[in-house]
Amino acid sequence: MANTIDQKQNFLKGIVKENPIFVMLLGMCPTxxxxxxxxxxxxxxxxxxxxxxxxxxxVSLVKSQIPSKVRIPAFIIIIAxxxxxxxxxxxxxxxxxxxxxxxxxxxxxxxxxxxxxxEAFASKNDLKSSVLDALGMGLGFVLALxxxxxxxxxxxxxxxxxxxxxxxxxxTFILFILPPGAFIALAYLSILFNKLTAKTx
Amino acid sequence: xxxxxxxxxxxxxxxxxxSQFLGICPFLGVSNKISTSVxxxxxxxxxxxxxxxxxxxxxxxxxxxxxLDYLRTITFILVIAAxxxxxxxxxxxxxxxxxxxxxxxLPLITTNCAVLGVxxxxxxxxxxxxxxxxxxxxxxSLGFGLALxxxxxxxEYLELANIPEGMKGVPINLLVAGLLSLAFxxxxxxx
Numbered sequence: 001m002a003n004t005i006d007q008k009q010n011f012l013k014g015i016v017k018e019n020p021i022f023v024m025l026l027g028m029c030p031t032x033x034x035x036x037x038x039x040x041x042x043x044x045x046x047x048x049x050x051x052x053x054x055x056x057x058x059v060s061l062v063k064s065q066i067p068s069k070v071r072i073p074a075f076i077i078i079i080a081x082x083x084x085x086x087x088x089x090x091x092x093x094x095x096x097x098x099x100x101x102x103x104x105x106x107x108x109x110x111x112x113x114x115x116x117x118x119e120a121f122a123s124k125n126d127l128k129s130s131v132l133d134a135l136g137m138g139l140g141f142v143l144a145l146x147x148x149x150x151x152x153x154x155x156x157x158x159x160x161x162x163x164x165x166x167x168x169x170x171x172t173f174i175l176f177i178l179p180p181g182a183f184i185a186l187a188y189l190s191i192l193f194n195k196l197t198a199k200t201x
Numbered sequence: 202x203x204x205x206x207x208x209x210x211x212x213x214x215x216x217x218x219x220s221q222f223l224g225i226c227p228f229l230g231v232s233n234k235i236s237t238s239v240x241x242x243x244x245x246x247x248x249x250x251x252x253x254x255x256x257x258x259x260x261x262x263x264x265x266x267x268x269l270d271y272l273r274t275i276t277f278i279l280v281i282a283a284x285x286x287x288x289x290x291x292x293x294x295x296x297x298x299x300x301x302x303x304x305x306x307l308p309l310i311t312t313n314c315a316v317l318g319v320x321x322x323x324x325x326x327x328x329x330x331x332x333x334x335x336x337x338x339x340x341x342s343l344g345f346g347l348a349l350x351x352x353x354x355x356x357e358y359l360e361l362a363n364i365p366e367g368m369k370g371v372p373i374n375l376l377v378a379g380l381l382s383l384a385f386x387x388x389x390x391x392x
Contacts, residue, residue: 025371028226029222029224030222033221076278077275077279083274084272084275103223106273106277107314107317107318107321110278110314112226178386179221180380180382180386183376183379183382186375187372187379188372194367
């Protein structure tokens with residue numbers, strides 16, 4: 001059995017060393033598409049974290065039952081089921097977020113991060129490691145989306161989590177809440193991320 | 202008239218990659234050479250149009266009458282995955298040259314969120330009909346191809362440029378994509 005230090009590494013790797021956005025470049029579409037505000041980025045991150053956690057758990061539990069030839073379609077069905085659950089729950093309880101995220105909620109299904117972890121990790125490891133792996137990767141994803149959302153909201157709207165800290169008629173870089181701003185903000189954030197991780201390594 | 206508006210809106214104004222952020226993975230992943238990006242654009246055009254036809258029919262004639270609308274996501278992704286496999290097998294048999302050109306890109310398309318995204322967006326069109334949905338998918342795939350090929354041509358020049366160390370790789374590509382997206386923002390208000 002894996003020891004505790006191993007598990008800690010396993011959990012932490014998703015947050016910095018193998019961060020899904022900044023290092024692995026997985027799940028870029030929702031990252032760029034929904035981060036026009038910090039709240040949307042955070043909401044998308046949590047929805048993805050939930051699906052990732054559930055799919056990793058289930059895949060890890062049933063891995064020995066699935067013939068290896070049909071494993072990818074089987075994983076996709078498992079993921080799609082949880083995405084449907086998330087879609088229904090959001091629509092029922094947080095309709096505001098459901099409208100904001102729109103098309104990107106069903107698209108969690110094709111987020112390469114989730115299928116990638118199911119295939120590369122959960123289908124080969126035991127339940128505990130898979131859960132920790134999903135939590136680490138998911139938190140890394142939430143973190144990246146929230147940071148990007150905060151950056152774009154501060155620059156583009158002069159607010160954090162809808163709390164406005166500049167006067168109503170102040171000029172802000174509206175560019176950053178428009179589509180091009182997503183690419184540009186992420187470009188500079190990944191330069192910063194590379195710089196910071198290069199120092200600690 | 203409707204159709205011209207759909208075409209211009211999908212290709213320029215609401216470009217699927219640069220303003221709706223669908224299909225970013227292949228956009229960043231297979232855009233380092235013009236030749237590969239042309240192949241990818243062709244494969245997407247093919248699959249997106251066929252997939253939307255299939256999902257539109259499935260949604261309107263099976264899921265809606267049966268009250269199974271909530272199964273949309275699951276059924277669509279399965280249909281697309283199966284369709285990609287089928288297209289691959291048929292192409293291999295019927296048109297080997299086309300298979301040679303598009304073959305390697307086909308398996309990648311299942312996880313291309315632009316295909317699923319357009320299939321879902323096509324359901325929300327005003328006064329939708331099958332023809333309109335298919336035309337919408339085709340226009341969007343043209344928009345995808347345009348963005349991909351323009352981006353690839355810029356990246357080929359980028360190879361020769363002197364880029365600061367910290368910006369090499371992903372950051373510079375994202376910046377270029379941002380500027381390209383800014384250029385497309387200029388089309389806002391066209392339709």
